[in-house]
Amino acid sequence: MKKKILIASFDLAIGGVERSLIGLLNQLDYSTYDVDLMLFKHEGEFLPFLPEGPHLLDEVPQYATFRKSIYQILKEGYYPIGVSRLLARSLSSIHGKIKRIDEPGYLAIQYGWEMSTPFLPKLNKEYDVAIGFLWPHHFIGEKVKAKKKIGWIHTDYSNIYVNKKLESHMWNKLDNIVAVSNDCSKTFLNIFPSFKGKTSVIENVLSPLIIREQANLEMPTEIKKLPGKTILVTVGRFSHAKGLDYAIRACKELLDTGYDVEWYVVGYGPLEDELNKLINELNLKDRFFLLGKKINPYPYIKACDIYVQPSRYEGKAVTIREAQILGKPVVMTNFPTAKSQARDEYDALITPLSTSGIVKGIKRLVDNEDLRARLISNIRKKDYGNETEVEKLYQLIEA
Secondary structure (H helix, E strand, O other): OOEEEEEEEOOOOOOHHHHHHHHHHHHOOOOOEEEEEEEOOOOOOOHHHOOOOOEEOOOOHHHHHHHOOHHHHHHOOOHHHHHHHHHHHHHHHHHHHHHOOOOOHHHHHHHHHHHHHHHOOOOOOEEEEEEEOOOOOHHHHHOOEEEEEEEEEOOOHHHOOOOHHHHHHHHHOOOEEEEOOHHHHHHHHHHOHHHHHHEEEOOOOOOHHHHHHHHOOOOOOOOOOOOOOEEEEEEOOOOHHHOHHHHHHHHHHHHHOOOOEEEEEEOOOOOHHHHHHHHHHOOOOOOEEEEEOOOOOHHHHHHOOEEEEOOOOOOOOHHHHHHHHOOOOEEEEOOOOHHHOOOEOOOEEEEOOOHHHHHHHHHHHHHOHHHHHHHHHHHHHOOOOOHHHHHHHHHHHHO
């Protein structure tokens, strides 16, 4: 008899976590497992890429509110949830100001779930295993009946601020915790050492074959390659974590020192207006381009000369691995989990986490053809495919 598995996430909007979820769903053995997929909101550019194996559960209106504004929630009549979210926003703002937190967004999400959970319905069906793929995990912890519960970590806990008591309470309701990299696991366990016995690492599942096939599907019309010009590409959400403000300033410095570069960023997010303002202030409108959402970012990565990851922090940057699969030299900042992603001067150039660090790294790769060729050669020798990571999940399910 097949084991019944539930996998839960928010939606399938363009993002690294969502792309990783599609990768996992493509590798699961549906002859052995009966898989239900719970998406809080049935939306997102990756919806058409869902494989045939999992059964997509009907959208539940109360959970769909987590992808809506407080105004929308109240307008639709979900008053307890709307008021809870409003209180959570206020509390996280106050807490953030008291603690002088740069990014209190995680607190707002955490408090939002803590205060809204009592007003959310339980799932009627019982499962052998329930998997929460995107933090926080109140849904599988409190609203799902399952013999085993597993929650994923995709972020670097050394760079986010949460209420530790509430966070510990949430993780205590799960049987297993999965981090997407060794360093991601370490930063989590540095804060919550008591969970060491139930924490393991399963990397994001990537298929080089699929990535290479998709990279060849189209030619990006926005990018015009000209002799002597260096094309830089970054893929990522327009958020504080991704360090795109560093990238914009680095682009300005490169141009001012005589380097003929154009920088293209594939992505979207809350800081778009702020980033556009900085681009305009530095007169970079014809050199630094925010391209917006792209369902298939791989042709853009394929078209670049250097892939740049200017992040402040990452759990596991899927885009770095994707760029390496496509044979691109990578310049990446030395964010806390960087060493788990690449080997400096072997398959990437890891630079200090600053504008000047990014500039120096890019200059080195532009000026030093031997270094660039060596990185590319090493990348092409390495097999970055990790489809077998799904076997680790099977071990957790069967344990």
